[in-house]
Amino acid sequence: MVVDNLTEEKERGAQFLLPQYVQKWDSRCSIRTRPQKLIDFSLEGYFFPPDKQPLLISETVQEFKQEVKEQILILSFFKYLHDIINLEIALINKVCNDVIYEDLPIPFEEYHRLSAYTILIDEYYHVYLAKLLMNQLNEQFSDIAPSDYPISDSYFSVLEIKKELDVKYHTIFDIIAVCIFETTLVRELVTFFNSSDVHPSIKYYVNDHMNDESRHYGYFHDLLTFTWKHLPEDYRQAIGVKIARFVKLYLNINSDKAFNLSILKTLLEDEEKAQHIINDIYKEFEVSQDIPIVKNVLNVLTQVGMMEHAAIKSGFKEIGWNICIKQRLP
Numbered sequence: 001m002v003v004d005n006l007t008e009e010k011e012r013g014a015q016f017l018l019p020q021y022v023q024k025w026d027s028r029c030s031i032r033t034r035p036q037k038l039i040d041f042s043l044e045g046y047f048f049p050p051d052k053q054p055l056l057i058s059e060t061v062q063e064f065k066q067e068v069k070e071q072i073l074i075l076s077f078f079k080y081l082h083d084i085i086n087l088e089i090a091l092i093n094k095v096c097n098d099v100i101y102e103d104l105p106i107p108f109e110e111y112h113r114l115s116a117y118t119i120l121i122d123e124y125y126h127v128y129l130a131k132l133l134m135n136q137l138n139e140q141f142s143d144i145a146p147s148d149y150p151i152s153d154s155y156f157s158v159l160e161i162k163k164e165l166d167v168k169y170h171t172i173f174d175i176i177a178v179c180i181f182e183t184t185l186v187r188e189l190v191t192f193f194n195s196s197d198v199h200p201s202i203k204y205y206v207n208d209h210m211n212d213e214s215r216h217y218g219y220f221h222d223l224l225t226f227t228w229k230h231l232p233e234d235y236r237q238a239i240g241v242k243i244a245r246f247v248k249l250y251l252n253i254n255s256d257k258a259f260n261l262s263i264l265k266t267l268l269e270d271e272e273k274a275q276h277i278i279n280d281i282y283k284e285f286e287v288s289q290d291i292p293i294v295k296n297v298l299n300v301l302t303q304v305g306m307m308e309h310a311a312i313k314s315g316f317k318e319i320g321w322n323i324c325i326k327q328r329l330p
């Protein structure tokens, strides 16, 4: 029939016009395809992977009652959700709005803007879910939620670097920073909750989040390549020299350290002892070019064409990292 043919043709046309990313989003994004996330408190499991909470390796903490150790894990999960909410709202969604609405020196295409809308929807949904989980935990374990959270290392790093940059470069730096977060933190987050003793409802939530984040990886990888390629040289110069310091700052764990210190202070009611334990737990940690996540970051910077730039190379030299750059494949 003529009408059916026309409809079919229109649909085919519409599909052809949509970028592949948006087609994938349409059929696979969590908000459209996954059911509501409620915690089933009748099931067993921890709310945070015990092997990712370094406080639990301290002999003093090991002597605490099981109930207290479980509370530490719930507190850690609150912090994790709090950091996610902040990252998504204050940085990722801010950057998506910049790509869509700001007048920038990059010729973003319609498909960049259209896909940025899909990211905004996903990230607001992730924020909603994180809030929903926090509320359920609050209801189940009253009086346990932390009253204060230290600033995350990712947010701190962006604020610090922007203090050193002319205001003219701030929005583009935000875009580059978020592209780096979205292409490097993802893999970490996917494996983070893999431990077998994590509560099934939390695993389910994390898996759904990652269902979206693995798609975001593709978008932000392309966005970073495009942004760097079309950036005026003065922007590359000004921002490029800061990238190494930014990487070192955002991969730090000062925020977790401060949070764990506050937990210990409350539990031990002995500031000096708490500080001593924290210093001991974290004494080996240093952001160096040998840790796996740093290697991921360096790989991404190489793939998107940033590592070849003299300003970026000089920044890494300045922080004492000797980076050997593999040539990109054509």
Ligand SMILES: [Fe+2]
Binding pocket: 088, 122, 123, 126, 209, 213
């Ligand atoms: Fe997200």
Ligand SMILES: [Fe+2]
Binding pocket: 092, 123, 182, 212, 213, 216
């Ligand atoms: Fe994301």
